[in-house]
Amino acid sequence: MSEPEVGIIDQVVTQEYKYGFTTDIEMETAPMGLSEDTVRFISAKKNEPEWMLAWRLKAYHHWLSMEEPNWQNFNYPKINYQEIIFYAAPKQKIQLDSLDQVDPELLKTFEKLGISLQEQKRLTGVAVDAVFDSVSIATTFKEQLKEKGVIFCSISEAMHDYPELVKKYIGSVVPQTDNYFAALNSAVFSDGSFVYIPKGVRCPMELSTYFRINAENTGQFERTLIIADDDSYVSYLEGCTAPMRDEHQLHAAVVELVAHNNAEIKYSTVQNWYPGDKDGKGGIYNFVTKRGICEGAHAKISWTQVETGSAITWKYPSCILKGDHSTGEFFSVAVTNNAQIADTGTKMIHIGKNTKSRIVSKGISAGKSHNSYRGLVKINKKADGARNYTQCDSMLIGDKCGAHTFPYIEVNNNSATLEHEASTSKIGEDQIFYCAQRGIGLEEAISLIVNGFCKEVLNQLPMEFAVEAQKLLAVSLEGSVG
Amino acid sequence: MISITNLQASIEGKSILNGINLDIKPGEVHAIMGPNGAGKSTLSSVLAGRSDYEITGGKVEFLGKDLLELSPEDRAREGLFLAFQYPVEIPGVSSTNFLKTAINEKRKYHGLEPMEATDFLKFMRSKMEEMEMDKSLTSRSLNEGFSGGEKKRNEVFQMAMLEPKLCIMDETDSGLDIDALRLVSAGVNKLRNKERSFLVITHYQRLLDYIVPDYVHVLYKGRIVKSGDASLAKELEVKGYDWIKQEVEAAV
Ligand SMILES: Nc1ncnc2c1ncn2[C@@H]1O[C@H](COP(=O)(O)OP(=O)(O)O)[C@@H](O)[C@H]1O
Ligand SMILES: [Mg+2]
Numbered sequence: 001m002s003e004p005e006v007g008i009i010d011q012v013v014t015q016e017y018k019y020g021f022t023t024d025i026e027m028e029t030a031p032m033g034l035s036e037d038t039v040r041f042i043s044a045k046k047n048e049p050e051w052m053l054a055w056r057l058k059a060y061h062h063w064l065s066m067e068e069p070n071w072q073n074f075n076y077p078k079i080n081y082q083e084i085i086f087y088a089a090p091k092q093k094i095q096l097d098s099l100d101q102v103d104p105e106l107l108k109t110f111e112k113l114g115i116s117l118q119e120q121k122r123l124t125g126v127a128v129d130a131v132f133d134s135v136s137i138a139t140t141f142k143e144q145l146k147e148k149g150v151i152f153c154s155i156s157e158a159m160h161d162y163p164e165l166v167k168k169y170i171g172s173v174v175p176q177t178d179n180y181f182a183a184l185n186s187a188v189f190s191d192g193s194f195v196y197i198p199k200g201v202r203c204p205m206e207l208s209t210y211f212r213i214n215a216e217n218t219g220q221f222e223r224t225l226i227i228a229d230d231d232s233y234v235s236y237l238e239g240c241t242a243p244m245r246d247e248h249q250l251h252a253a254v255v256e257l258v259a260h261n262n263a264e265i266k267y268s269t270v271q272n273w274y275p276g277d278k279d280g281k282g283g284i285y286n287f288v289t290k291r292g293i294c295e296g297a298h299a300k301i302s303w304t305q306v307e308t309g310s311a312i313t314w315k316y317p318s319c320i321l322k323g324d325h326s327t328g329e330f331f332s333v334a335v336t337n338n339a340q341i342a343d344t345g346t347k348m349i350h351i352g353k354n355t356k357s358r359i360v361s362k363g364i365s366a367g368k369s370h371n372s373y374r375g376l377v378k379i380n381k382k383a384d385g386a387r388n389y390t391q392c393d394s395m396l397i398g399d400k401c402g403a404h405t406f407p408y409i410e411v412n413n414n415s416a417t418l419e420h421e422a423s424t425s426k427i428g429e430d431q432i433f434y435c436a437q438r439g440i441g442l443e444e445a446i447s448l449i450v451n452g453f454c455k456e457v458l459n460q461l462p463m464e465f466a467v468e469a470q471k472l473l474a475v476s477l478e479g480s481v482g
Numbered sequence: 483m484i485s486i487t488n489l490q491a492s493i494e495g496k497s498i499l500n501g502i503n504l505d506i507k508p509g510e511v512h513a514i515m516g517p518n519g520a521g522k523s524t525l526s527s528v529l530a531g532r533s534d535y536e537i538t539g540g541k542v543e544f545l546g547k548d549l550l551e552l553s554p555e556d557r558a559r560e561g562l563f564l565a566f567q568y569p570v571e572i573p574g575v576s577s578t579n580f581l582k583t584a585i586n587e588k589r590k591y592h593g594l595e596p597m598e599a600t601d602f603l604k605f606m607r608s609k610m611e612e613m614e615m616d617k618s619l620t621s622r623s624l625n626e627g628f629s630g631g632e633k634k635r636n637e638v639f640q641m642a643m644l645e646p647k648l649c650i651m652d653e654t655d656s657g658l659d660i661d662a663l664r665l666v667s668a669g670v671n672k673l674r675n676k677e678r679s680f681l682v683i684t685h686y687q688r689l690l691d692y693i694v695p696d697y698v699h700v701l702y703k704g705r706i707v708k709s710g711d712a713s714l715a716k717e718l719e720v721k722g723y724d725w726i727k728q729e730v731e732a733a734v
């Protein structure tokens with residue numbers, strides 16, 4: 001396998017979190033805290049249409065009436081929403097015609113992260129939307145995509161350029177009132193990516209968004225909306241990093257996917273937010289709502305996630321299988337080390353006839369971390385012939401960590417077929433000694449064993465990112481044994 | 483090649499090796515035989531560097547180096563290979579990937595660049611032909627779902643790939659039927675040469691019909707109690723281990 005020229009996640013070989021640097025750049029921020037004024041401020045900054053503001057305000061007022069959830073398998077200190085900055089953007093012109101107008105400091109930042117926005121150095125075959133704190137900095141390959149009718153831009157741009165599409169689909173999969181963090185996001189989201197693939201088009205390249213939190217005391221609330229019209233196909237990947245900071249930072253994103261008749265959306269995540277230090281100081285709270293709907297018959301949505309970062313990862317990328325014969329897939333690797341926590345899984349809601357879903361979850365826990373799989377498979381009354389296959393494997397490294405599985409099943413149709421397999425294993429002394437006897441040292445052995453354990457999931461990633469994801473796994477587990 | 487002097491080792495306070503003396507020169511094939519529980523596997527584990535055992539005395543010199551000072555991986559990189567009695571399974575890791583990692587780790591240790599992917603594949607293909615290995619074995623997950631025979635053949639294939647200087651084989655014949663035994667032995671015989679030494683551990687003489695040793699030693703209660711040439715193995719085949727046990731008890 002040859003190395004990609006420029007990777008989404010640069011060559012990761014050191015033990016320290018490599019992306020912990022900060023960028024010194026002039027920022028414009030909203031006043032700290034959250035009120036109706038904050039929502040209005042953000043909407044005004046983005047020059048939004050009136051309907052968008054109304055939509056946000058509805059979300060905000062609903063959020064005020066909600067309670068923070070507490071059913072999860074972990075605790076975290078109460079978040080003080082009055083101590084968060086909800087909007088931070090580099091001071092620069094809103095509309096950029098060319099990269100020459102982008103602050104060189106910003107370009108350098110992305111360059112350092114292994115993402116080049118410069119024409120000549122671009123990752124071939126991948127179009128990138130780079131989001132820095134609250135705003136999208138640049139989207140590459142826009143013109144080539146446009147020729148095919150593919151829309152790939154920031155969601156702020158989409159509101160202006162494609163208001164009908166945004167209006168129709170935003171909140172259609174994750175309503176403003178869906179849950180506490182989704183409501184919060186709906187009120188204050190600052191940017192994110194928008195993708196529309198027209199009928200019959202196979203998107204000619206991978207689309208990718210790279211998120212970077214930089215500013216202090218800020219939260220990141222991006223919103224991604226992807227629509228695949230009839231008979232279309234798109235593969236989309238998100239990556240993310242943040243500086244090392246002593247305080248926790250909140251990341252509450254919303255992702256909505258809509259797949260029409262016979263369309264396919266493949267959504268991959270390589271999540272590498274700052275995990276905090278060994279003792280759990282600092283790190284990102286990654287509380288995200290991701291949901292896709294297979295609206296049409298024979299549609300397919302596939303979530304692949306490699307979760308290595310964040311102090312707490314709390315999310316359940318889900319599929320609503322509404323169209324007959326539609327398919328939902330969830331492939332997940334969640335790695336926790338030191339004091340990290342992950343409570344992640346999926347929901348597969350079978351509504352249409354002969355709908356199929358497949359869940360493959362691989363949890364790896366090391367240090368004193370806790371890793372939970374939580375999943376729901378729901379078969380509705382009319383979902384004749386629905387099928388689900390769930391496989392949940394946990395791997396433990398050391399004896400101070402924990403792995404937990406919470407598989408929920410709700411079956412309301414007798415013709416459904418559900419299969420569930422689960423396993424828990426330990427990286428054995430025997431495996432490590434066997435590797436050592438062949439000249440393979442401890443870190444390398446763990447990387448080999450862990451990558452083997454996750455192979456089914458890693459195989460789902462686009463080639464360019466599989467290599468990076470493998471390295472990331474190795475790095476997040478460094479120092480976990482011995 | 484290797485020089486073992488008065489080696490003593492224990493596990494959980496129980497003494498298992500009670501003073502082993504053994505000298506193997508380049509190109510020699512030594513067989514160690516002995517009843518169950520004699521300490522054969524312990525000897526191979528101690529030489530390979532398994533940390534469960536405590537070395538309570540003696541020394542081992544391997545190619546001029548103090549073997550017991552080296553980490554298990556460095557022993558391997560210096561050219562010591564152990565064919566395991568029970569090779570472990572590593573799910574999801576192909577033999578190809580495993581061997582590439584092993585070879586490159588060894589190269590790194592010796593200050594060499596990693597092998598190019600295409601060179602590696604070429605090298606592996608030639609070794610597979612030489613060892614008459616089935617293609618499917620190298621793409622499957624390492625040892626996962628392999629039959630007993632396949633596991634042992636795979637150990638010998640790894641030996642061929644890693645080109646060690648000293649090969650220790652722990653009961654490679656156990657659990658093999660006669661056809662598998664032939665195949666495995668044929669593989670080992672191909673790897674014999676003037677420089678490479680072998681320490682073949684076995685409970686049965688059968689294997690030594692195919693891999694003919696230069697010397698045979700009998701291990702009993704953690705000591706080498708008798709040494710001879712290949713004919714000693716034949717004698718054991720006929721007489722069993724009891725007469726040796728009696729000899730030892732009588733001498734005490
Ligand atoms: N992990 C262990 N804990 C306690 N005793 C052990 C352990 N491994 C081996 N032994 C003991 O050491 C002795 C030698 O075992 P072993 O080296 O496996 O013998 P062999 O390979 O010759 O059959 C036996 O009495 C065995 O019970
Ligand atoms: Mg044994």
